[in-house]
Amino acid sequence: xxxxxxxxxxxxxxxxxxxxxxxxxxxxxxxxxxxxxxxxxxxxxxxxxxxxxxxxxxxxxxxxxxxxxxxxxxxxxxxxxxxxxxxxxxxxxxxxxxxxxxxxxxxxxxxxxxxxxxxxxxxxxxxxxxxxxxxxxxxxxxxxxxxxxxxxxxxxxxxxxxxxxxxxxxxxxxxxxxxxxxxxxxxxxxxxxxxxxxxxxxxxxxxxxxxxxxxxxxxxxxxxxxxxxxxxxxxxxxxxxxxxxxxxxxxxxxxxxxxxxxxxxxxxxxxxxxxxxxxxxxxxxxxxxxxxxxxxxxxxxxxxxxxxxxxxxxxxxxxxxxxxxxxxxxxxxxxxxxxxxxxxxxxxxxxxxxxxxxxxxxxxxxxxxxxxxxxxxxxxxxxxxxxxxxxxxxxxxxxxxxxxxxxxxxxxxxxxxxxxxxxxxxxxxxxxxxxxxxxxxxxxxxxxxxxxxxxxxxxxxxxxxxxxxxxxxxxxxxxxxxxxxxxxxxxxxxxxxxxxxxxxxxxxxxxxxxxxxxxxxxxxxxxxxx
Numbered sequence: 001x002x003x004x005x006x007x008x009x010x011x012x013x014x015x016x017x018x019x020x021x022x023x024x025x026x027x028x029x030x031x032x033x034x035x036x037x038x039x040x041x042x043x044x045x046x047x048x049x050x051x052x053x054x055x056x057x058x059x060x061x062x063x064x065x066x067x068x069x070x071x072x073x074x075x076x077x078x079x080x081x082x083x084x085x086x087x088x089x090x091x092x093x094x095x096x097x098x099x100x101x102x103x104x105x106x107x108x109x110x111x112x113x114x115x116x117x118x119x120x121x122x123x124x125x126x127x128x129x130x131x132x133x134x135x136x137x138x139x140x141x142x143x144x145x146x147x148x149x150x151x152x153x154x155x156x157x158x159x160x161x162x163x164x165x166x167x168x169x170x171x172x173x174x175x176x177x178x179x180x181x182x183x184x185x186x187x188x189x190x191x192x193x194x195x196x197x198x199x200x201x202x203x204x205x206x207x208x209x210x211x212x213x214x215x216x217x218x219x220x221x222x223x224x225x226x227x228x229x230x231x232x233x234x235x236x237x238x239x240x241x242x243x244x245x246x247x248x249x250x251x252x253x254x255x256x257x258x259x260x261x262x263x264x265x266x267x268x269x270x271x272x273x274x275x276x277x278x279x280x281x282x283x284x285x286x287x288x289x290x291x292x293x294x295x296x297x298x299x300x301x302x303x304x305x306x307x308x309x310x311x312x313x314x315x316x317x318x319x320x321x322x323x324x325x326x327x328x329x330x331x332x333x334x335x336x337x338x339x340x341x342x343x344x345x346x347x348x349x350x351x352x353x354x355x356x357x358x359x360x361x362x363x364x365x366x367x368x369x370x371x372x373x374x375x376x377x378x379x380x381x382x383x384x385x386x387x388x389x390x391x392x393x394x395x396x397x398x399x400x401x402x403x404x405x406x407x408x409x410x411x412x413x414x415x416x417x418x419x420x421x422x423x424x425x426x427x428x429x430x431x432x433x434x435x436x437x438x439x440x441x442x443x444x445x446x447x448x449x450x451x452x453x454x455x456x457x458x459x460x461x462x463x464x465x466x467x468x469x470x471x472x473x474x475x476x477x478x479x480x481x482x483x484x485x486x487x488x489x490x491x492x493x494x495x496x497x498x499x500x501x502x503x504x505x506x507x508x509x510x511x512x513x514x515x516x517x518x519x520x521x522x523x524x525x526x527x528x529x530x
Contacts, residue, residue: 017040017041017042017043018040018041018042018043018052019042019043019044020042020043020044020049027040028057028196038053038054038108038192038193039051039052039053039054040052054192054193054195054196055173055175055192057196058166058169058170058192058195058196059170061166061195062166062167062169062170063170065163065166068162068163068166071162072161072162072163073161073162073163074161074162075159075160075161075162076160076161076162076165076190077158077159077474078372078471078474079162079364079473080361080364080371080473080474080476080477081162081190081194081195082179082188082189082190082194083188083189083190083191083194083481084187084188084481085481086111086178086186086188086189087101087105087107087109087110087111088110088111088112088113088117088186089101089110089111089112089113089123089141090112090113090114090115090141091112091113091114091120091140091141091142091145092140092141092142093140093141094137094138094139094140094141095123095136095137095138095139095140095141095144096137096138098110098112098123098141099123099125099128099137102123102124102125108124108125108175108191109122109123109124109151109175109176109191110122110123110124111153111178111186111189112141112145112150113185113186116183116184116185117183117185117186118183118184118185119153119178119180119184119185119186120145120150121145121149121150121151121152121153122150122151122152122153122176123141123150123151124151124175127148127151131148136148151174152172152174153178154168154169154172154174154176154177154178155177155178155179155180156168156177156178156179156190157179158179158187160179165177165190165195166195169192169195175191175192176189176190176191176192177189177190204363204365204366205366206323206324206366206509206510207322207323207324208322208323209322209323209359210319210320210321210322210323211317211318211319211320211321211326211340211349211351212319212320213359214323214326214351214355214356214359215340215348215349215350215351215355216349219349221246221339221347221348221349221350222236222240222242222245222246223245223246223247223248223347224236224245224246224247224248224257224306225247225248225249225306226247226248226249226254226305226306226307227249227305227306227307228305228306229302229303229304229305229306230262230265230301230302230303230304230305230306230309231301231302231303233245233257233262233306234259234262234302234427234428237259237428238428241428242428243258243259243336243337243424243425243428244256244257244258244259244336244337244350244352245257245350246339246347246350247306247311249307253313253316253339254306254307254311254313255311255312255313255314255315256311256315256316256335256337256338256339257306257309257311258336258337258424259424259425259427259428260401260405260407260424261309262301262427263398263401263402263424263427264402265301265304265309266298266301267398267399267402269297269300269301312333314329314333315329315333315335315337315338315339316329316338316339316340316341317329317338317339317340317341317351318340318341318342318343319340319341319342319343319348320343323510324510326338326351326356327506327507327509327510328510330353330503330506331503331506331507331510334503336352336353336407336485336503337350337351337352337353338350338351339351353485353501353502353503353506354479354480354483354485354502356502356506357476357479357480357485357502357505358480360476361476361477361479361480364473367472367473367476367509370472370508370509371471371472371473371476372471372472372473373471373472374468374469374470374471374472375466375468375469375470375471375472375475375489375500376468376469378472378508379508380472380498380500380504380505380508381468381489381497381498381500382498383498383499383500383504384498385410385488385496385497385498385499386400386404386406386409386410387409387410387411387412387418387496388400388409388410388411388412388422388440389411389412389413389414389440390411390412390413390419390420390439390440390441390455390456390458390460391439391440391441391455392439392440393436393437393438393439393440394422394426394435394436394437394438394439394440394443395436395437397409397411397422397440398422398427398436401422401424407423407424407486408421408422408423408424408486409421409422409423410463410488410496410499411440411441411444411460412496413456414456415456416495417493417494417495418462418463418465418488418490418494418495418496419456419460419462420440420444420460420461420462420463421463421486421488422440422444423486426443426444439455441455441456441458441460442458444460444461445458445459445460446459446460446461447459463484463486463488464478464479464482464484464486464487464488465487465488465489465490465496466478466487466488466489466490467489467490467491468489468497468498470489472505475487475500476505479502485501485502485503486499486500486501486502487499487500487501
C-alpha cells in the first residue's frame, strides 16, 4: 500500500483549515473543539502558511497562565476533565496490534502495560514517523521498545490543579497525562483535547442546540415490526442492549416500545390471573420450582403481539427541533428516549436523555456557574428514595416500580445502607419466570456462588452515588462515564437520603426549578395504535 498508493488516491477532510484573518478562539471552538481535530492548516488566500495544533494552543496557554482565569487553581477532577476509559495494550502483544487499536478506536495514544497492569509507556501514531524498518512492527512490544523507545508517560497526582497539569504536559511535550495508584496502575487520564475543550468555550447555547447536534443521525436504527411478540422483542432488546425501540406497523409509525411497557403487561397479567406471584416469599437460588399456572401466565405475556400494547404515539422529535423543544417532549410524558425523524418522515436516530447528558458533559461551559454549584444548593435533593430489602424478591422490586411508578429502586441491607439497585434494564433478555422469584441479593450477585455468603454480604454492583457537596458538573461527568441516568445521594454512613436523575437536571436547566414533590407521575399509554 505504501509504495503503490498516490496522494490523490486518498480522501481528505476539507474543514480542517482556517484563514489568517479568522478569529483564533472561533476557529478552535468550531474546528478543534466541536470536530475534535488535532491540527488545522492556516491559509493566506489559496496558499498554506502554517499548521496550528492543539499542542501549540496548550503551550501558549501554559506560557500565559493569566488566560486561564479562575479555573487555573481548580483541580482537574473538580472541573470534570479526567477520562476513566483508558486504552491499554499488553507488552506481549505485537506492536502492529497497538496501531490497529489506535485506528479502530480513533485514538492518538495507547498505554502499554505489564501483567500487573502497571504503565510502562505509550505508543502513538507519531512513532511511525522515521521508522526505517516496518518489519519491526511485527515484534512484541517488549522487544520493539528495545529498538525504539516508547513514549514517556506524564504522571500527575490525583488532585492536580489545572495550571499544574498544563505546565507538566507542556514541559514534557506530551499528548496526555495519567494519574496512577500506588501500584502504578492507571486511574484516569487527561488529553490535550480535554484541556482545549475545557478552556475554549464551545460556543453552544441551549437555545441554538438542535437534535441533530446531539444525536448521531447516520447510525442504523433498530426497528421492531408490530407483528413481533413481546418475548421476541425482549430477547432482541437483550441482544443489542436496548431499553427502548421504535415500532412500525405496515411501515407506519406506532410508537416506542420500552421495557417498562413489557413490565406493565407482565405484572398486569399475573395480577389478573391471581397467581399469588406478588406475595413476598423468600426464595433462595435454585430452590424455586415452576408451577404450570406460572408458566402459562408468562407464556401468555410473551406471546402477545406488539400491536396489542398501548402507545402514546407522541414519543418522537425532528432533527431541526431545538434543545428547549426536545426537553418539553421529554418532560411532558416523562420519556427517556424518543425517535428522531427528518422532515421526510424517515427515522434517523433514537435520542435518549443519556445522549443529552453526554453532550452537556462534553461541553461543560454550557452549564456555566450551574455546573460548579453543589447538588444541595441547586435543590436537587427533594426526592424520596424508594428501596427494597436485599432479601426481597426481584418481583417485589418490579412491583414497586410498577405501582409507584419509577424506573429503579434502591436495595438496602439490614443496616439501611445502599448496596445495589434494581432497574428496568434488569428485564432485558429475561424470558424465565425463575429469575423473578429470586431474592434480589441472589439475582444481582456478582459471584458464581452467592449461596456461600450471608445475604447482606453477597458482592453486588454498587449504583452510582455521591454526596450532597458534589457539583452538578461532577455528577454529570460520573453519569456519562458509567452510563447511568440516576445518582443516589448518600450520607457518611452510606444511607440513601435522596436521588436525582437526568430528567431532574433537564427540568432544572429549562425551567430553573426541580420537582417539589416525590417523583410519582409517569406517562401512561394514552391511545392504542394498530
